[in-house]
Amino acid sequence: MQINRKRTINKGPEWIAVVNPNAGTRKVANDWSQISEALSRWSVHHAAIFTEKRGDAIELVKQQIVLGVRHFIAVGGDGTLNEVVNGIFGQGDVPTTDFTIALVPVGTGNDWRRTMGVPVGYEEAARAIGKGIVRIQDVGRIDFIENGMIQVRYFANVAGIGYDALVASKVNLKKEKGAHGVFTYLSSLVSSLFRYRACALDIALDDDEIRAEVFSLSIGIGKFNGGGMMQLPEALPDDGLFDLTLIRKIGKLALLGQIKNLYDGTFVKHKAVTCLRGHHVGVKSAQPLMIEADGESIGQTPATFHLIPAALKVVVDPLLAGINSCCSQ
Template sequence: MLAVTVPDRPSPPDGPLAVLVNPSASRGRHRDLLPHLLHRLAAVDRPVRVLTADGGAGAESACRRAVAEGAGALVAVGGDGTVHRALQAVAGTGVPFGVLPVGTGNDFAADTGFPTDPLAAADAVVAALRAGRTRPVDLARLTGAAGAPRWFGAVLAAGFDAIVNERANRMRWPRGPRRYDLAILVELARLRARRYTLRLDGVVHELDAVLVAVGNCASYGGGMRICPDADPTDGLLDVVVGGRFDRRTLMRVKPSIYRGTHVRHPLVRCFRARSVQLTAEGITGYADGERVLDLPVTVTAVPAAAHLLR
């Protein structure tokens, strides 16, 4: 396995604070809160540079540019999708990173210890910056057959949930959460187990499965604890596989994912590894809720790849 070296940066420099803002996070419900959050962040007594962009690719480019131009820290104001874009810029750089959770899903922020209240999170980020304090956490490095590597902080979905996301993204109607609900119904009607090949630290497992998730953190989808024992500081990835579920069993088990008790079901298997090679036909992975790469992919745990302001 190729080692990935992450530079050590124990204290933040005095460069400007770059703030990635997603005004549409949580469908705009927290837009009026943004001025108050920026006012709290300004208490750090250094320049605050607000980054806005149309779409995910633009946000990612803005973050990369800010880091390249010497940002002393980067803060993401949004949900897991906004965090995912920001992580592409800070991963492996040592640039301190903070999250103000105002999204529909805030799993990375919750699982790494940021306050759930965004104003309290802003105060925590400011306190960490003033003290020169960061806490290292692992990230997952994702590579596929082509293209640049991607990073994720929470969970890679590579089974039924990824298929539902792919269906929902192709639909033009209805709008909002109902589109996702309809996509679930359509894919439930088509539900079938697929053949997966997992190579975990070199050990091969051939499995038929409906659910497959690779977790750096425990949760995805706004609090579903799909990988309940995942720890973003242990240098390992948790892999949870739900086997040959039929429709009725899957829908009966799904609510237990919020509690993390689904792992007790006899059709669920759990693994832990530093490196995961995942192969299946016709699957596009979703990491931190964002569309990433078609399988096959390799996921590698990278210790201390991010330095959090908390």
Template sequence: MDTASKSWFVIINPTSGNGSGKKNWPKIKSLLEKHEFIFEHVLTTYSKHSIKLVHQAIKQNFKNIISVGGDGTLHNIVNGIMTQNNVPTSKINVGVIPIGTGNDWVKTHKIPKNIDSAIQLIKNKKIAHQDIGKIEFLNQTKTPVYFNNLAGIGFDGYVVSKVNKHKYIGALAYLYGTLISLFFFKNFESKVSSNSETISGKTLMVLVGVCKYSGGGMQLTDSPNPFDGYFDISIAKNLSKLDVIKNVSKLFNGKISNHKKIQTFKSKHIKVEINQDEFPFIQADGELIGTGNIKITLIPKAFSLYC
């Protein structure tokens, strides 16, 4: 059967979830066949391989993609969709079979972690269109980065840098990364511009949310809605290490945004400039994407998903 007659393109990250992608692929493949999916599949072999695979799949007229992996795999698939010019991005439909460490994005859309249930949900073909964020680096010749869940600058990015080294311990890596980061991260000087307002000063982190959860289940923004056409933004000002330790539980129950040192608001765009020589890490969907001054804009309903 040639690729043109196949309906689905399946991208598997074999390293997701400490190798769960590779371990579970035979079972997933069998279930897809059982549910009568007609598909072509590829296992990724290097970082960001999914971006190239998406470009190739779209050129071969695939309009339905299944991500078998975690938040990072989906992040790269989204970037593949957003950086191609052959088809309107909202015409490419993505289903997710979550096999990751954090699996944060699926929590917002209530996509089940059970493999058979996730496949059944995709088969039901109920489609929604959510917003996407676009990060542009100022004064750098870097390609824009797109995100479907949450982007963070500062402490959040530093935690991701630690988590990536300890994903072998599973979801506990996020708690470990947070605790380790408390000892080494230093608040930074920033200037945040949005909605004709400028907020300057010492900063722990700046969070720009599309969806609700990040960092293994943390809820760091106030009221994110992936369908409302606005980012949900939290600026954590000069919180001390003690402030963070005392409020660790609130990172996970959503109450952290009520802290007096955290400012929250809605916006379609934001610019973050760093007013010091040392630049903090930037993460998007749990992936480190670099450092520098950035502009972030919202693209409404650009991503089509099976939910």
């Protein structure tokens, strides 16, 4: 990791808060004034733009970039953050390393913040943004199929294929109906277990070829997915490598017995689990399989995953991130 001392942020009104009022079962809509006041107390001079539906933040961020904005705060969950990232990476005029993003976490999962060291409370998150300590992380690019067309999506945390993607799809449907919290993930995890079957995958990992009956494949920059499950326990967001967790065909009872171990990462010791690392991943399947990126359902296989190293500056609390100092803005 690059290590530098912090320097003072330009205190002008440069931050744009991308606010998802629906996050946390409309908790953001109720709490925005409280969040904004916390940001102001820590001299985070900001203006806000509000999303109305899924995908809005991508286009709103692109519009703000044209206006010269380079600092964005995602106010919501992993989905909101993912859209901000895609707004930045979906334009080609400004280098992505010119941007800094921050998060005020309010959504259901908040998995990205667990790896990156972002505080949960409004005051604590605002303080971290005000202090302006940043870390440079890698970002992943996915080329995949949606409605018969090749599409591109970027992700900052974890992408999943197969069982993971089915669970994410169920969680998203429940969130649209007002459900939230850990139980939403666990109930979707268990109900999906009895519906999903392992499928044959052809995986190209850099120069290696793998063919296996796969229950689930996670490709990550961060460690956590699914509301706090440590699915990639050795992942580092700035090491220039994807971590992969490959779960081969496994019995339903055996998987149920491993659920508790998903939360501390010890499930990777099971004989059906293989952990890998690489820069480029290609995935093909006999039948199209669902893909999720940062908890968002995006499309189907076949797909390719490319790592973009040291691609984005993100605001962190260095104590929570478990590091002594970080890159400055």
